[in-house]
Amino acid sequence: MKCTEFLKELTDYLDGTLTESTKAELDEHLHWCHECHVVMNTTKKTIEIYRDNQIYELPEALRTRLHQAIMSKCRSSKTGKEKA
Amino acid sequence: MQTIQKRTAEEFDELALVQAAKKGDLEAFSELVNRYDRNIFRIAQHITHNEEDAQDVVQDAFLKAYQNLAQFQGNSKFYTWLVRIAVNEALMKLRKRRNEKTVSLDEDVETEEGSIPREVADWAPNPEQNYGQSELGDILRKTIQGLPPGFRTVFVLRDVEGLSTEETAEMLGLSVPAVKSRLLRARLQLRERLAKYFRSKKNGDGQREVH
Numbered sequence: 001m002k003c004t005e006f007l008k009e010l011t012d013y014l015d016g017t018l019t020e021s022t023k024a025e026l027d028e029h030l031h032w033c034h035e036c037h038v039v040m041n042t043t044k045k046t047i048e049i050y051r052d053n054q055i056y057e058l059p060e061a062l063r064t065r066l067h068q069a070i071m072s073k074c075r076s077s078k079t080g081k082e083k084a
Numbered sequence: 085m086q087t088i089q090k091r092t093a094e095e096f097d098e099l100a101l102v103q104a105a106k107k108g109d110l111e112a113f114s115e116l117v118n119r120y121d122r123n124i125f126r127i128a129q130h131i132t133h134n135e136e137d138a139q140d141v142v143q144d145a146f147l148k149a150y151q152n153l154a155q156f157q158g159n160s161k162f163y164t165w166l167v168r169i170a171v172n173e174a175l176m177k178l179r180k181r182r183n184e185k186t187v188s189l190d191e192d193v194e195t196e197e198g199s200i201p202r203e204v205a206d207w208a209p210n211p212e213q214n215y216g217q218s219e220l221g222d223i224l225r226k227t228i229q230g231l232p233p234g235f236r237t238v239f240v241l242r243d244v245e246g247l248s249t250e251e252t253a254e255m256l257g258l259s260v261p262a263v264k265s266r267l268l269r270a271r272l273q274l275r276e277r278l279a280k281y282f283r284s285k286k287n288g289d290g291q292r293e294v295h
Contacts, residue, residue: 011267
């Protein structure tokens with residue numbers, strides 16, 4: 001297996017959605033290819049860092065304000081309800 | 085990355101909330117807003133890169149959802165349906181802001197950047213710990229903002245919000261292979277760009293030619 005072939009399967013490899021035989025081929029490649037091993041590990045780390053560090057949290061004060069605005073608009077809006 | 089196929093108690097509960105809201109129960113709708121406002125805000129921020137626009141998207145998406153509840157059939161999860169509305173609203177904001185007609189999720193992004201890894205130096209162990217929380221936030225924001233909208237939206241839904249490939253495809257109106265291809269390129273591009281902050285100092289410049 002070449003590095004480019006490994007890369008094509010990287011997303012499925014990280015998501016654990018490969019068949020046993022394809023996974024075994026990729027593991028074999030990782031065993032001897034240090035560079036793909038680094039790419040795989042650092043890609044995994046990239047995903048973990050973005051997942052564990054939420055960069056766009058909604059501040060509580062803004063959240064309350066938005067919630068009130070939404071409910072006020074809903075109250076004065078024609079609803080999608082089936083029956084009044 | 086896991087998909088829960090069977091309907092959980094919470095989903096049944098959610099369906100009951102949706103049914104109640106359809107009949108005009110605002111308290112029920114308010115509970116739905118409480119459940120998902122943070123997620124919608126995050127997704128909107130990732131797409132628009134603008135807090136004011138993201139606030140508008142949250143309000144408009146929930147209002148549209150409320151006004152169109154009768155059309156929600158319950159074939160998909162309420163959240164999936166809501167995100168689809170929010171993504172469309174966010175893309176409209178982005179188009180307005182950029183004064184472009186072309187911002188679209190299915191645009192074929194002509195860049196090969198990051199598809200072939202060049203940074204192959206290993207990273208420091210727990211590299212994020214070398215930065216303060218606010219500095220790390222700046223790095224992560226700056227890095228993801230450099231991705232084309234179609235890439236970062238897929239990355240956010242799949243990897244940050246933890247939705248399945250199928251759900252992401254359904255929300256964005258893309259095919260499963262298209263989602264997979266964008267996800268791979270998004271992940272690789274982010275990795276490539278983060279490497280300059282996170283790579284281990286002892287590994288030299290870590291550049292290579294691929295074989």
